[in-house]
Amino acid sequence: MNKIAVFGKPGSGKSTLSKALASATGIPLHQLDSIVYKQNGELVDASAFDKTHQDILSSESWIIDGFGPMGSFNQRLEAADTLVYVDLPYITSYWFVTKRLLKGLYVKPEGWPDGSSVMKGTLESYKALRLCPKFWNDDFIGRLEAMSATKSLYIVRSVSELNNFVQRTIK
Template sequence: MKKIAVFGKPGSGKSTLSKRLSAATGLPLYPLDSIVYKTNGDLVDRETYDKNHESILSSGSWIIDGFGPIGSFYKRLDAADTLIYIDLSYSVSYWLVTKRLLKGLFVKPEGWPDGSSVLKGSLESYKVLKLCPMFWNDDFSQKLEKMSENKMVYVIRSMSELNEFIAQKFE
């Protein structure tokens, strides 16, 4: 396990799990938000993003959490030897985005891009959550199942599974 892609709906705990996973394995962590956004919260241009993403994918080991542009998402899944899909219910994901927003009014969420508005990011997360059923569906699940033939695939479907994942697998 040297190249790990962690993905799922907004607010599903990808960043938290990825940080714990990086600490447990010693693998370098690349939060996708740090590749997609400049330090002031603006999006990087697509050419810069693609160059940085390809550089990470070609390195010897990594953990990348997030989704990003669809083409790069599938490249990441192909390059990874381990896939971790956090597939929490929509109600839990909406709650976690709301919780992050409420806490973010007082303290910047850990890993949140500098200069990026928590309110604006949360509103974007709500928009993305509304569109998620068009992507995170049975077709994607079938693709993921096919990928499991030649790589490790973990699907986490509850908060208890999420909270226990690292302890069960790596500690």
């Protein structure tokens, strides 16, 4: 477990899990939102993102939390030796996005880009959640399972599994 891709729907607890995983393993954590967005919430230039992303992928070890552009997502899946798909029920993800908004009124959410609007990000998360069933579906699970022949695959399907993932996985 040296190159870990953590991904899933918005508001699924990826950032919290990734931070705990980085703390337990000492592997450097790269939160994708901090690479994709500038401090004011605008997207970084695609070529700058691609270079940063490639530099991370070519390093000895990493944890990358998030989805990002589709091409980079596929590159991460290929480069990773460990895939962690956080697949909580939709109602839970909607609740976590809402809870992040409410807490974000007082404290910057975990992994949130500096200077980026929590309200704008929340609206984008709700929009993305509506579109998720087109991507996060049985075909995607099949693709991940096919990759598990050469990689470690973990699919986290409940809040309890999410909360206990690091304790159960890192020995």
